[in-house]
Amino acid sequence: MKSLLNRTRGISDPVQVATSAETPIKPKVKPLDMPYAGLLREDQDPLDYGINAGKKAGEVALSGWHMLLCGLTGSGKGRAVIMPGILMWGDQPVVAMSAKGDLVEGTIKKRAQRGPVYLLDLSEEVKESELQGVDVTRVVSDPCRLVNTDDEAMAMSDLLQATSKVGSASGGGGGNSDPTWENLAARPLAALLRAGGALPHPKTGEILDGGGISWVLEALDHMPKKKEDGGADDPTQKDLVTPNWSNAYRRAQGLLNSRHASAFHAVMTMSDKQRDSVAINMRNALKAWSLDTVAGDGTAAPFHPSMLEIPGATLYIVSPMDGSAASAACAVIEQSIQWWRRNIGRDLPTLGLFLDELAQCAPLPNLPAYVSILRGYNVRLLAALQNTEQLKRAYSDSWEEMLTTFPSVLILPGTPEKQLLEQAAWFAGEDERITSSTQDGSVTRSTERTERFTSSELIPRRKGTARLLVGGQAGPLVDVPDIDATDLLD
DSSP: OTTHHHHOOOSSSOOOOOOOSSSOOOOOOOOOSSOOOOEEOSSOOSOOOGGGTTOOTTSBOOOOSEEEEEOOTTSSIIIIIIHHHHHTTTTSOEEEEESSSHHHHHHHHHHHTTSOEEEEESSOOSOGGGGTTOOEEEEEOOGGGGOOSHHHHHHHHHHHHHHTTTTOTTSSTTSOOOHHHHHHHHHHHHHHHHHTSEEEOTTTOOEEEOOHHHHHHHHHTSOOOOGGGTOTTSGGGOOSOSOSHHHHHHIIIIISOOTTHHHHHHHHTSOHHHHHHHHHHHHHHTGGGGSHHHHOOSOSEEOOGGGGGSTTOEEEEEOOTTSTTHHHHHHHHHHHHHHHHHTGGGOOOOEEEEETTHHHHOOOTTHHHHHHHGGGGTEEEEEEESOTHHHHHHOTTTHHHHHHHOSEEEEOTTOOOHHHHHHHHHHTOEEEEEEEEEETTEEEEEEEEEESSOGGGGOOOSTTEEEEEETTEEEEEEEOOOGGGSSTTO
16 A cells, blocks of 8 residues: 555546556656545446546546545545545645644644645644754734735625624624624725725835734724714824724825725714624624734734745645634635636646645635635645535535535545435436335246435445545445555655
8 A cells, every 4th residue: 555646646647557566656746636535446446437437446536626535533635535636736836724723733844845824723732842953934814915906805894793703602602693783884894904904105005004903903992982082083193004983094095095094084983883783793803813823922923825926835724623713714714715716827837725624624615616716726625524524514505515516525434424315326317226026936026117226335434445426326336545554755
């Protein structure tokens, strides 16, 4: 098994070479262009495997442009599927997310040989000992520096409000979760995000740093007061620097000519009770940045998707399982996708998104649509879950749609995915079965139609194997060896 991946690491053009235990040959082959889904086995059951029909044992199984990976804790989804997939992505850019530091620790040394490595550690899970000898750039997620236009700011505002509910016991972060107030907060929040971003100097036009998310958070805490109280509306406070609501408005309206500035000013002039309700929703949307692990200590650079354009670049995201930093993780993933979308004409290399525990750590609100359209952006997605029940909770209105639109699903042993396996068995159709019975010396034969096989026959039962479903149909049983049993770390 040690040299198995040595022989065939290409997907579209597998390379067959001789190997020896003494001097293993390591040919240069094409990187993957779709998620890694294991290796075809020798002992295949007699099924028509669609896109894998006719392929040889030991070759990398064809999966589909995107893949849903289902495996309970301890099943090996990280070490047997995600890590090999990251390393087999070659010199193409990677975004790898996990709830722990395992993906970083298992692959960072090899990925650092391909290109620059960026680390967004939102939970302080990564051990410094694992970074020894590796040139790592620590980064932070700053939504203000991820947007440059009103439309981008509005999309970010919607994203932050949607993901602020992840991990919240109240479902709304402790504020007023009435959709009316959320809608009222959307445009003012967009104006705030722009106010904290890049700003033109009022006289020279030179682009200046607006202070980022830290400036916005402080500004939110300094609400408008009456002029006679010496508050933020006092004309003497028009310095554009002091963090407060009035200066945020002046930045958005006077320096950026943002169309959202008027909505922000409308909130400023509301009654105290109404204004406070809108402010609570804006604070909820930004609550992840109240954590030291998300805000950072001021030494790390803000991440920007253009960093992934460098050949072999890798962004590692460690986002806690409780969802407390989901907004920060979603912000950089979403903007990376949008960067590839906006630059599709530049023929950027294929971006690989390897997102473990997606439903908990970064439930992208647009995921249902992305399953269908990411291929057109030259982006590939591997979304890993404990099981599809997590999709039901995170995407209550669209989880069934995703189960039928994901191009492929890889199921690891012990994972209760009865619905998917029953659908695969149904896809296989029926066979005619001849039965016979004997009575008083006479043999009676009859023909009946039954399913070719049952869903339980598709269940992978031994660790190190998995069942691949492609387009909802039953695919092959594949080998998924632990990364230590391959040559990928050599």
